[in-house]
Structures are given as structure tokens and as C-alpha cells.
Amino acid sequence: MRRIGAAAAKCGRSPNEVRLVAVGKTHPPETIQAAIDAGAVIIGENYIQEARAKFDALIHASVQWHFIGHLQSNKAKYAVRMFDLIHTVDSVKLAAEIDRCAAKAGKVQAILIQVNISAEASKSGVATSEVITTLQEIHAFNHIRIKGLMTMPPFFDDPERARPYFAALRGFRDQIAAKKIAGLELNELSMGMSGDFETAIEEGATLVRIGTALFGERQ
Numbered sequence: 259m260r261r262i263g264a265a266a267a268k269c270g271r272s273p274n275e276v277r278l279v280a281v282g283k284t285h286p287p288e289t290i291q292a293a294i295d296a297g298a299v300i301i302g303e304n305y306i307q308e309a310r311a312k313f314d315a316l317i318h319a320s321v322q323w324h325f326i327g328h329l330q331s332n333k334a335k336y337a338v339r340m341f342d343l344i345h346t347v348d349s350v351k352l353a354a355e356i357d358r359c360a361a362k363a364g365k366v367q368a369i370l371i372q373v374n375i376s377a378e379a380s381k382s383g384v385a386t387s388e389v390i391t392t393l394q395e396i397h398a399f400n401h402i403r404i405k406g407l408m409t410m411p412p413f414f415d416d417p418e419r420a421r422p423y424f425a426a427l428r429g430f431r432d433q434i435a436a437k438k439i440a441g442l443e444l445n446e447l448s449m450g451m452s453g454d455f456e457t458a459i460e461e462g463a464t465l466v467r468i469g470t471a472l473f474g475e476r477q
């Protein structure tokens with residue numbers, strides 16, 4: 259958290275503009291509790307099954323839960339039940355299912371649209387050529403609120419090589435904002451992980467998703 263503050267200050271941003279998502283995948287509830295005790299207020303999880311056990315164990319903790327893994331439509335109802343923000347919506351079909359579950363639960367589900375900036379076939383996310391139309395279709399759902407965009411660049415040892423992908427996501431957001439679509443405000447940019455979050459913050463990240471740098475290597 260100190261490094262987040264320093265990275266924000268270095269590029270003239272307020273540390274309050276950048277929030278840490280403590281990524282708990284593979285770690286037991288006790289480890290997550292220790293992170294909460296140390297000041298973490300957002301927990302990120304990748305797998306519904308694993309998240310459910312921790313969510314139940316930490317039901318009284320006052321934290322936000324964010325889903326950052328790949329979400330299958332048939333798990334949408336669990337995601338809607340547990341998560342304050344779903345970072346990884348990558349199709350109108352998935353959004354439709356989230357909308358249906360959220361309506362049933364009497365909730366407006368906050369989401370981010372995952373964008374496949376690098377156009378790697380192996381990566382999830384909406385293709386850049388389809389982001390605008392996908393966003394407009396999802397924006398029409400009554401029980402979903404789109405809060406911003408998320409991306410995962412390819413893995414590089416040198417974080418500088420990830421910078422163009424972060425800059426591209428921010429550019430996309432600005433381009434969409436310029437269209438002034440009624441009721442749509444894309445304030446959040448979820449980008450940056452342990453190896454490259456400082457670069458992501460310089461390029462405008464508002465949510466950095468960090469596991470290893472907090473908890474050590476996963477088993």
C-alpha cells in the first residue's frame with residue numbers, strides 16, 4: 259500500500275484515486291483475515307467455489323468482494339450473490355445472465371468490461387473492435403451498472419513493455435467518454451498486478467489487483 263501511494267504521488271495523482279484489490283486466490287481465510295487486519299478493504303477472488311468458502315468464513319468482515327476470474331454464465335448467480343464488483347464481463351450473453359440474476363436478487367450489479375487489448379487468442383475479453391457495441395448493449399440492461407474497463411496484458415518480465423496496453427485501455431475509456439452516452443460513466447480502470455502495478459498507476463489505473471506482492475508466491 260505504501261508502494262501504491264508512492265507510485266501515485268510520483269505521477270501527480272492522489273493516492274486516494276488508486277485502490278488495492280488484495281487477490282486471495284489459493285490463500286486460506288486466515289491469510290485474508292490478516293490482510294484485512296492490515297488494512298485491506300477489497301478482496302479479489304478468481305474462482306466461485308473457492309470464494310464461497312472464504313465469503314462464508316469472513317461474512318462479518320467489512321470488506322468489498324471483487325470477482326476477477328473468468329466467469330461462466332452458469333455461475334453468474336453465485337457471483338451476483340457475493341460480489342460487489344465483477345471485473346471480467348466479456349460478452350453480452352454473460353451480461354444478460356448477470357442482469358437476470360441481479361433482477362431476481364433485487365440488486366443492481368456493478369461490473370467492468372474486460373477488454374482484450376493484446377488480441378491474444380488465449381485471453382478473455384471483448385475484442386477492441388467490438389467494445390463500443392458491446393458496451394452499448396450491456397448499458398441497456400436495467401440491473402447492471404458498468405463502472406469501467408479492465409484488462410490483462412501479456413506477461414512481461416519488464417513492466418515497461420506492459421505500458422502500451424495500459425495506455426491503450428485508458429485511451430479507449432477516454433474515447434468512449436467523449437461519446438457522452440447518457441448514464442454511462444467509466445470511472446474505473448482495473449489494470450496492473452504485482453509485477454507492473456506501478457506502471458499501470460502511471461497510466462491511470464484506479465484498481466490494482468495484487469496477490470504475490472502481498473502474500474508471496476502461490477503454491
Ligand SMILES: *Cc1c(COP(=O)(O)O)cnc(C)c1O
Nearest residue numbers: 281326451452467468469470471
Ligand atoms: C492472480 C491474478 C492477479 C494477481 O496476480 P499477482 O501477480 O499475484 O499479483 C491479478 N489479476 C488477475 C485477473 C489474476 O488472476
